[in-house]
Amino acid sequence: MTDPAAPSKDERPPKPRPAPIPDADSAPYWQAAHDGRLVVQRCERCATHQLYPRDRCRRCRGPVEWVEASGRGTVYSFTVIRQNYSRPFRDWIPYVVALVDLEEGPRVMTNLVGCAVEDVRIGLGVRATFEVVSDDAGIALFVPDDTAG
Amino acid sequence: MSARNRRAVIAGVATSDYPLVPHMSEHGVHGQAADRALADAGLTMADVDGLATTGFFPMYATGVAEYLGLHPIYLDETNTGGSSFEVLVEHAAYAVEAGAADVVLVTYGSIQLSQMGRRLGTGGGGGAGFAPGPAIYDALWGNTLVGNYALAARRHMHEYGTTAEQLAAVAVTMRRHAADNPQAQEREPITVEDVVSSRLVADPLHKLDCCVISDGGAACVVTTAERAADLRHDPVFVLGAAHATTHHLNLSAMADLTVSPAAQSGPAAFARAGITPADVDVAQLYDSFTITVVLTVEDLGFCAKGEGGAFVEDNGLAVGGRLPTNTDGGGLSACHPGMRGMFLIVEAVRQLRGQGGATQVPGARIAVAHGTGGMLSTGATLVLGREAP
Numbered sequence: 001m002t003d004p005a006a007p008s009k010d011e012r013p014p015k016p017r018p019a020p021i022p023d024a025d026s027a028p029y030w031q032a033a034h035d036g037r038l039v040v041q042r043c044e045r046c047a048t049h050q051l052y053p054r055d056r057c058r059r060c061r062g063p064v065e066w067v068e069a070s071g072r073g074t075v076y077s078f079t080v081i082r083q084n085y086s087r088p089f090r091d092w093i094p095y096v097v098a099l100v101d102l103e104e105g106p107r108v109m110t111n112l113v114g115c116a117v118e119d120v121r122i123g124l125g126v127r128a129t130f131e132v133v134s135d136d137a138g139i140a141l142f143v144p145d146d147t148a149g
Numbered sequence: 150m151s152a153r154n155r156r157a158v159i160a161g162v163a164t165s166d167y168p169l170v171p172h173m174s175e176h177g178v179h180g181q182a183a184d185r186a187l188a189d190a191g192l193t194m195a196d197v198d199g200l201a202t203t204g205f206f207p208m209y210a211t212g213v214a215e216y217l218g219l220h221p222i223y224l225d226e227t228n229t230g231g232s233s234f235e236v237l238v239e240h241a242a243y244a245v246e247a248g249a250a251d252v253v254l255v256t257y258g259s260i261q262l263s264q265m266g267r268r269l270g271t272g273g274g275g276g277a278g279f280a281p282g283p284a285i286y287d288a289l290w291g292n293t294l295v296g297n298y299a300l301a302a303r304r305h306m307h308e309y310g311t312t313a314e315q316l317a318a319v320a321v322t323m324r325r326h327a328a329d330n331p332q333a334q335e336r337e338p339i340t341v342e343d344v345v346s347s348r349l350v351a352d353p354l355h356k357l358d359c360c361v362i363s364d365g366g367a368a369c370v371v372t373t374a375e376r377a378a379d380l381r382h383d384p385v386f387v388l389g390a391a392h393a394t395t396h397h398l399n400l401s402a403m404a405d406l407t408v409s410p411a412a413q414s415g416p417a418a419f420a421r422a423g424i425t426p427a428d429v430d431v432a433q434l435y436d437s438f439t440i441t442v443v444l445t446v447e448d449l450g451f452c453a454k455g456e457g458g459a460f461v462e463d464n465g466l467a468v469g470g471r472l473p474t475n476t477d478g479g480g481l482s483a484c485h486p487g488m489r490g491m492f493l494i495v496e497a498v499r500q501l502r503g504q505g506g507a508t509q510v511p512g513a514r515i516a517v518a519h520g521t522g523g524m525l526s527t528g529a530t531l532v533l534g535r536e537a538p
Contacts, residue, residue: 018289108286139289
């Protein structure tokens with residue numbers, strides 16, 4: 001059995017991040033992140049914000065519209081992944097998977113980057129930063145928000 | 150035929166060989182467990198008119214029926230992950246009580262250890278192909294199955310001050326029970342220090358906070374009290390059952406990581422059974438990870454929310470403790486082939502029959518089996534009793 005902590009002897013070229021395949025619900029979300037913007041859905045009837053994207057509001061089944069998000073949020077919970085056999089993730093160990101509550105309300109899973117894994121805390125203020133992963137999709141990573149109080 | 154004598158009972162239970170059966174096929178494990186459960190009941194395949202099972206392929210139950218040579222008139226393959234078998238027994242109880250079937254065979258089989266080995270649970274993040282439809286949203290970040298439960302553990306620690314040592318106490322007690330189970334995968338005693346000094350897989354969960362990965366299967370026979378009257382064992386009654394779900398594979402869609410679906414299924418099942426948590430003599434609680442058990446004892450109402458850490462400390466889950474739990478050693482030490490729910494039911498029935506061996510809870514009359522599936526996504530509670538309601 002391979003020791004996951006051992007240096008990788010893998011000499012294949014680095015594997016890129018997996019890219020989502022946009023569908024009718026998600027295409028505007030992935031395209032916005034591709035363009036460096038974070039958007040969320042807002043219900044035209046009850047004003048609830050939601051992610052992930054859906055055909056209608058999950059609270060009242062009202063119609064939804066896309067609105068710009070501030071890109072700021074706080075860490076609801078996090079873990080430091082220290083074992084993952086899948087590429088490309090195995091090459092990043094240790095790395096942080098976090099659940100971030102956006103200012104607008106929705107919660108997203110993400111990678112928290114740009115700080116030591118030891119410095120991550122629940123309640124930490126974070127802001128979105130974007131990575132293009134395909135011709136029609138980007139993803140929102142988060143970094144500590146130095147502008148937060 | 151009166152409604153009373155169609156009360157649903159479990160008349161036979163068995164486990165297959167476990168935890169490692171490289172010489173057996175997945176369906177062969179089903180067959181061995183089924184034969185043993187029917188023999189335990191004093192029945193044969195010819196008596197079976199219903200089949201309930203589930204696996205990772207569509208039309209799975211149909212395939213198992215074909216393999217076993219069954220032509221059932223009742224078929225169920227509801228898949229709620231690790232809690233599936235509590236749901237399948239709940240459904241089977243409704244079926245026999247309604248007269249849709251007389252003898253429902255519920256089987257589980259897996260050769261996960263032989264097939265996949267230790268990578269399961271830490272191979273997450275396969276991307277779009279791995280996560281069809283909305284499952285993609287949490288699948289892009291290299292999170293793992295262990296990582297999802299770690300996120301819940303971290304939040305519980307944050308809100309309630311739960312400690313790594315308290316989580317570790319769950320694993321220590323399960324190992325203590327496993328020492329008395331000759332089939333258990335891991336039987337060497339461990340300490341809290343052993344758990345918290347084992348390798349971190351996904352903070353704050355260590356290797357010994359995680360279940361073992363095994364081959365194995367189990368089965369039970371659900372029938373009516375009337376049919377069971379002349380069978381080998383005193384029947385075990387299905388007193389009440391319920392299940393619930395809060396989300397699927399996206400943990401980001403779970404509103405509160407410290408409250409599992411057991412908070413819905415438990416009270417509903419207890420109400421249907423006409424009992425309270427204080428009436429429960431022995432519990433078989435899905436222990437995919439130590440945190441799973443802490444959440445479950447709180448959500449089922451054995452202690453208040455946030456007090457699960459203190460509840461499991463000091464041998465709280467040991468035979469003789471506050472709530473004797475996982476008397477076979479659980480998934481943490483005895484056997485976890487992927488969807489462990491069937492094992493919970495077998496051990497609950499054995500306890501109620503007085504067949505618990507060295508970990509028998511003296512005079513156990515009411516047992517609870519609670520399955521948890523997915524990423525804390527589903528919960529299913531089954532209340533079983535030695536006496537008719």
